[in-house]
Amino acid sequence: MLAASLGVIREAAGHIRYAGCFLACRARLPVLLMIRTGGPAELLAFIMMKSLLRKFEILSLVMGLALFAYLVRQTGLETLGHYLGMLGWGVAAILALSGVRNIFRAAAWYLAIEPEHRSIGFFPLTNVMLAGEAIKYLTATGPFLGEPAKAAMVRRDVPLLYGFSSIVVENLIYNLSVFLFIAAGLPALGWVVPVPGKFQAAAYIITAVVIFGFALSGLAMRRRWYFLSRLLERLSRSTLLGKRGRFGSAHGRMRSLEENVYSFYDRRRAAFYSILALDMASHLINILEVDVILAL
Numbered sequence: 001m002l003a004a005s006l007g008v009i010r011e012a013a014g015h016i017r018y019a020g021c022f023l024a025c026r027a028r029l030p031v032l033l034m035i036r037t038g039g040p041a042e043l044l045a046f047i048m049m050k051s052l053l054r055k056f057e058i059l060s061l062v063m064g065l066a067l068f069a070y071l072v073r074q075t076g077l078e079t080l081g082h083y084l085g086m087l088g089w090g091v092a093a094i095l096a097l098s099g100v101r102n103i104f105r106a107a108a109w110y111l112a113i114e115p116e117h118r119s120i121g122f123f124p125l126t127n128v129m130l131a132g133e134a135i136k137y138l139t140a141t142g143p144f145l146g147e148p149a150k151a152a153m154v155r156r157d158v159p160l161l162y163g164f165s166s167i168v169v170e171n172l173i174y175n176l177s178v179f180l181f182i183a184a185g186l187p188a189l190g191w192v193v194p195v196p197g198k199f200q201a202a203a204y205i206i207t208a209v210v211i212f213g214f215a216l217s218g219l220a221m222r223r224r225w226y227f228l229s230r231l232l233e234r235l236s237r238s239t240l241l242g243k244r245g246r247f248g249s250a251h252g253r254m255r256s257l258e259e260n261v262y263s264f265y266d267r268r269r270a271a272f273y274s275i276l277a278l279d280m281a282s283h284l285i286n287i288l289e290v291d292v293i294l295a296l
Contacts, residue, residue, distance in 0.1 A: 098289065112170040169261055172217070173272065173279060
């Protein structure tokens with residue numbers, strides 16, 4: 001029950017923090033529309049969409065507060081008050097660790113951006129990252145909109161191509177750190193704790209799939225398999241003449257994005273290992289959070 005109550009507090013606080021950062025970054029959010037106001041009609045459309053976006057910002061904050069109220073009601077004020085009294089300053093420690101983890105993730109993204117194209121400060125970038133997390137958690141689109149939204153929100157300070165490639169790089173390295181934790185944790189779990197045979201088989205299958213996926217990704221990077229740009233190139237050849245220019249332009253941008261991702265390790269090895277270390281540290285903070293909860 002204690003862990004559940006702490007989970008309620010942490011998740012609710014996280015949603016409100018994300019919603020607040022979503023509002024704090026509203027000056028950058030209109031670039032998501034990507035509308036060029038070239039005439040009265042386009043200007044009117046931009047104003048209308050901006051008004052809708054502002055309403056969505058307010059709605060996101062209301063949703064975060066409503067979620068907090070719902071979780072508190074489901075758990076019960078007396079139950080929360082009882083455990084908060086038992087924990088004392090332990091709750092503040094848990095929330096502080098959560099904040100440090102977010103700072104580490106933001107630092108990893110900051111390092112993933114090419115230095116010559118990085119015209120944004122660290123703390124504004126942290127707000128943008130939390131705003132992207134708000135989009136992931138408060139909408140049904142999840143990372144499919146939340147991750148590209150981050151690149152769009154820093155478009156004024158980081159070119160869109162380099163912003164998006166930095167997000168792809170950081171997520172790939174983060175997934176690598178997840179794999180390293182899984183690869184280290186599953187054998188340790190089987191060695192320390194008696195695990196039924198079915199769970200052992202499932203763990204081996206998951207580990208094998210993850211290893212295969214990363215081996216395939218590494219091979220694609222080493223041999224420069226430009227999957228998406230080649231797909232766009234084929235589409236440009238097979239479509240009608242009127243759409244070839246659009247696909248050809250997208251093909252060039254996608255090729256540049258894939259090249260930035262594939263060549264990141266060769267060009268910036270120090271940044272690669274720094275990002276990996278920050279992502280590994282964020283996982284360790286998660287473990288520390290659990291230890292703090294169990295120790296309280």
